[in-house]
Structures are given as structure tokens and as C-alpha cells.
Amino acid sequence: MSNFKTQIRDWILAKNPKVDGAVLTDDAPLLEKKILTSIQIMDLILYLEHLQGRPVDIDQVQPENFHSLNTIHAAFFAAAG
Amino acid sequence: MERLAKIARKLSDASIKRYNSPYEEFQWPENLSLDDWHFSPELISIYGLEEFDALNDAQRKKLAFWETVNFFGINIHGEKALIGGLAEHLYYMDWSPELSEYLHHFLDEENKHMTVFGTFCHRYGKKVYADKKMSFPRKYEKGEADFLFFAKVVIFEELVDHYNLAMGKDERLHPLARQINQYHHNDESRHLAFGRELTKKLFEQWSPTWKPETVAGVQSYLANYMVSTWREYYNPAVYADAGIDNGYALYQKAWDAPVCRAHREAVSRSCIDYFLENRMMTEAPAL
């Protein structure tokens, strides 16, 4: 499993202590399953910027990019592996 | 809409009286000096933290400058969304002509504000910090989207206006920063008077027709929106531009610090009271 994906997973679990880690699979729909709330997306974007080491251009980001850990990884870290 | 139409008419008259061109109002110096304050130190996002205390005067002024660029950027992004939504509500449904008349002024004034904030950011900061707010499309009940749009405008403008009011009067600030804040506050006081009235009216009109889940949904959404709006005041890129190491860690620390939370609560108090009194929120947001 990629390092970035693990870090994002850990971040989500740290911010949402009530979420059972077993529910948070790579494909789990984050907002639908209330693993992540939409209000946390802005905070998450700043964390993604921190991991990437460069700013995220919100105009290039689609809501679907935040569907699951897999889609986040594909949208922001595809090149990094 | 009678009471509201009357208020809109009065506000339109005031807008016509104050009609101005930002191209004539402002003189833009070639450069700004970092020996001056451009943002009130007490309003700096990390004020009260040991990281702020550790800065010397020059470092504080540099940080204050980048906080100004961030604050004006928050205005730009908020106003961009605002202009779009205002345009949608011109000549809208059965709304009275007075409302459209006033929305023309509202929209015109916001467009002018954006040019002022944009000029400052581009000329002196050489950038506008990126917007971080995402919206997730969903379905609405009748009247819900209209209500939410104007309620969000009230939240955005209330917070901004607290800063404008304080900095428009702060004699320590460079005259340009003071003038921009003063200029903005002069128009915002009308926008807020209108926004508070219309938002309340829309809630009274539509919320009785909504399902209980919808009412509860908008109440919690607005509380969350206020939290997101506050997030934008803490920007890791600002700390990096001010030469502070590990801006991301500082961003997290500032957001969680009790002294910063107390600041957010104090600034938001009258806005929260307005939403609570009119049952548009059921409890104060956890800021």
C-alpha cells in the first residue's frame, strides 16, 4: 500500500476518532458513509498540500476526487506512486 | 415582502448617494514598505501564541502584510461566489422590483470591492492565495437554496466586517490598508442590513414547508459553514511567505489553540446570536 494513502488514512482516523478503522477501506465512500464530513474537506486539502509540498488548485479539483481513499490518491498522488 | 421592499428602497437611495468609482478613490503607491503595519497585530491569526511572541517587530510586520494579502483574498473568493448568486436573484420569481433595484447596487459594489482587493494583492503580493472552499452539489427543497445562499452571505460578510471595522479605525495602519478597510465597511453595513432581513424573511417563508430533516440539515450546514469560513483565516502559505518554518504545523496549532478559538467566538458572537434568535441555528457552532 502506498505511503501517501496510509498517511491520508491515518489523518482521517485521527480527525474522526469514532470511525472504526475496519470500515475505512480503500474503496469506502467517505462522505456517503460519514467517515469524513464535507466540512473537513478544506482541512484535508491543506493536508494534501502539505504532503505534496505544493498548492492544490481548487479549480482543477472535482468533488468526485474525494469519493474514497483510492480516488484521492489517484487525483493527487498518481505521479508519486 | 413589504417591509423588505421598504428597506431595499432606502438602501438603494443610500447606495446612489454614495456612488463612487474605486479608480478615483484610491491612490496606489508603487511599493509598500514592510516598516509599516498593514494589518492590526491583534487580528493576526497566530496572535496570542508563543510563536507570535517570539517574532521581532520586523517579522511581525512582515507576517501582518501577508495576513492582509490572505484577508483580501478571502474577500475576493467570497465576493466572486456572491456576485454569481446575486446575479441569479435579479428579476427573480415574484420578488418585488425594489429587491432587484437593490441587488443591482449590491452586485455593483461587490464588483468594485473585488477590483480594490485584487489590485492590492496583485500589485504588492504578486498573487492571490488560492481558494480552498469546495461545494458538493446536492438536491434542495423549494426555497432552501435561496435561503442558504443569503444566509452564507451574512456569515461571510459579518466576519469580514468585524475586521474591516476594527482596521478602518486603526491609526497604526498604513493609510492605504486603513482606507480599504474603511471603504469596504461603508458598503458592507448596507449589505448586512439587507442580508439579515432577507435571510430571516426567506427562512420564515420557506422553513415551515420543509421536512424536519431539511430544517435540521440547514441548521447544521450553517454551523459547519461558519467553521469553514473561519478556517480560511488560518493559512499555512501565509506563514511560509512570512518566513516562519513549518507553516503547516503552525496552522494546526493555531486552529486548536484556546486563545484563537476565543477570538473566533468573540468575533462571531453577534452573528451567532442572530442565527439562534431566528432559529436558523439550534446551537452555537463549535468554533
Ligand SMILES: [Fe+2]
Ligand atoms: Fe464586499
Ligand SMILES: [Fe+2]
Ligand atoms: Fe458586501
